Amino acid sequence: MQFETLATGYGLLEGPRTDAQNRLYYSDVRGGGVFRRNPDGRIETLIPDRKSVGGIALNANGGLLVTGKSLAQWDEKTGQLRDLFSEWEGKPLFGLNDLTIDDQGSIWAGTFGCDINQFDFKSTPPPGSLFRIDPSGKVTKLWEGVGVTNGLGFSPDRKLLYHSDSTTRAVWAYDVHADRTVSPRQLFARLPEGMPDGLTVDVEGGVWIAVVAGPGEIVRFKKDGTLDQRVKIPAKTITSLAFGGPDMRDLYVVTANNDNRELKGTVFRTRSDIPGLPVPQAKF
Numbered sequence: 001m002q003f004e005t006l007a008t009g010y011g012l013l014e015g016p017r018t019d020a021q022n023r024l025y026y027s028d029v030r031g032g033g034v035f036r037r038n039p040d041g042r043i044e045t046l047i048p049d050r051k052s053v054g055g056i057a058l059n060a061n062g063g064l065l066v067t068g069k070s071l072a073q074w075d076e077k078t079g080q081l082r083d084l085f086s087e088w089e090g091k092p093l094f095g096l097n098d099l100t101i102d103d104q105g106s107i108w109a110g111t112f113g114c115d116i117n118q119f120d121f122k123s124t125p126p127p128g129s130l131f132r133i134d135p136s137g138k139v140t141k142l143w144e145g146v147g148v149t150n151g152l153g154f155s156p157d158r159k160l161l162y163h164s165d166s167t168t169r170a171v172w173a174y175d176v177h178a179d180r181t182v183s184p185r186q187l188f189a190r191l192p193e194g195m196p197d198g199l200t201v202d203v204e205g206g207v208w209i210a211v212v213a214g215p216g217e218i219v220r221f222k223k224d225g226t227l228d229q230r231v232k233i234p235a236k237t238i239t240s241l242a243f244g245g246p247d248m249r250d251l252y253v254v255t256a257n258n259d260n261r262e263l264k265g266t267v268f269r270t271r272s273d274i275p276g277l278p279v280p281q282a283k284f
Contacts, residue, residue, distance in 0.1 A: 001061070003233065003253070003268040003269065004269050005268060006252075007134070007266065008265070008266040008267070009264045010265035011028050011030030012030040012031075012239060013110035013255065014026070014198065015053055015067075015198075016091075016242035016254050017100070017242055018242060018244025018252070019058055022245060023038055024036070024242075025175070025282055027050075027053035027056060029052055029054060030256075030263065030265075031283050033045055033047060033049060034074075036182070046074070047074055050075075052074050052095055053066045053068050054067050054097035055097075055099050055152075056069075056096040057107060057282040058282065059073065060073070060282065061283070065284060067109060068096070070084070070085060071083070071084045071109060084133060084137070084284070085139055088098075088139070088141070091113075093113055094115050095111065096110065096111050097109070097148075098150050098164075098198060098240070101280045102163040102180065103131075104278065105135050105284070106133060107282055108131070108133075109130075109133065110129070111146075112148070112149065113126035114126045120192065122229075127144060127147065128143045128147070128229035129142075129143060129145075130143040130163065132180060135282070140180075143185060150163075150164035150165070151198040151209065151240065152199070154176070154277075156201070160173050161173065161176050161182060162188060162199060163185065164196035164197060166196060167195075169191055169195050170190040170196065171188045171191060171196050171260065172188055174186075188207070191209070192227065193215055193217075194213045194215065195214065196212075197211070197238065198210045198242075198254075200241050200242050200243055200277070201277045202220075203275050204222065204223070204270070205223030205278070206220050206274060207219070210240050210253065212237055212239055212256075214236075214238070216236040216237075217231055217232050218230075218238055218253060233255070234263070234268070235255040235266060238253060238255055239254050239265075240254050241253045242276070242279075243272070243276020243278075249276070250269055250271065250272075252268070253267075254267050255268070
């Protein structure tokens with residue numbers, strides 16, 4: 001794969017998402033801000049300063065939903081943010097990271113079990129949880145016991161939910177029931193090197209994973225969990241990835257400057273032989 005650089009100069013990039021106009025959305029967790037890159041290369045700052053945004057969802061009614069210390073809805077007309085989910089059982093959340101969206105327009109997102117910015121990773125962090133947030137406002141805890149929650153994505157038939165847990169160095173799979181609850185997670189794949197961060201799914205059911213703290217690569221696992229591809233990236237700290245483009249064969253990869261502060265967080269684009277699976281829009 002050949003990679004072209006679309007944007008650079010950031011801190012820790014996350015949350016890539018594309019829309020029907022072939023615009024790319026992404027966030028800078030460390031530096032703050034949510035951005036939109038237009039097909040002509042013009043970059044807009046949509047939400048200035050908001051830090052720790054690990055996940056972005058397009059909203060069918062306009063605007064975005066973004067994570068951080070809370071799950072918040074952003075109104076593009078007014079530029080205002082409104083919290084949708086900021087506490088559980090009367091206690092403030094430590095934060096939400098990555099997310100995905102189901103066909104009903106609900107958000108599936110993982111929470112941290114501690115202030116991840118203050119954690120030294122020399123021990124096992126307190127567990128976080130997996131939640132579903134419905135457009136009605138109902139919030140359901142689906143699973144507890146996630147070390148460091150990262151990428152989320154559904155299989156093409158929506159019967160499996162894949163979930164990166166970085167501290168376990170593995171991606172896990174939950175069976176998704178008709179009532180949108182889940183069975184206890186089972187191991188889907190363990191990385192050959194590094195830790196899993198963001199993930200995305202293609203139309204064949206392959207799971208593409210960004211490898212952080214590794215050799216600078218993304219990997220693809222077949223739907224049976226066998227390793228299929230290891231693709232080198234011209235950076236070391238790979239944080240997330242997403243499909244886009246008119247044929248869903250553009251693959252966007254974002255990085256961080258963790259390993260080399262001179263090598264800034266960057267947005268790359270390449271082409272995949274296998275189209276990506278479209279991610280639904282939220283319906284809030």
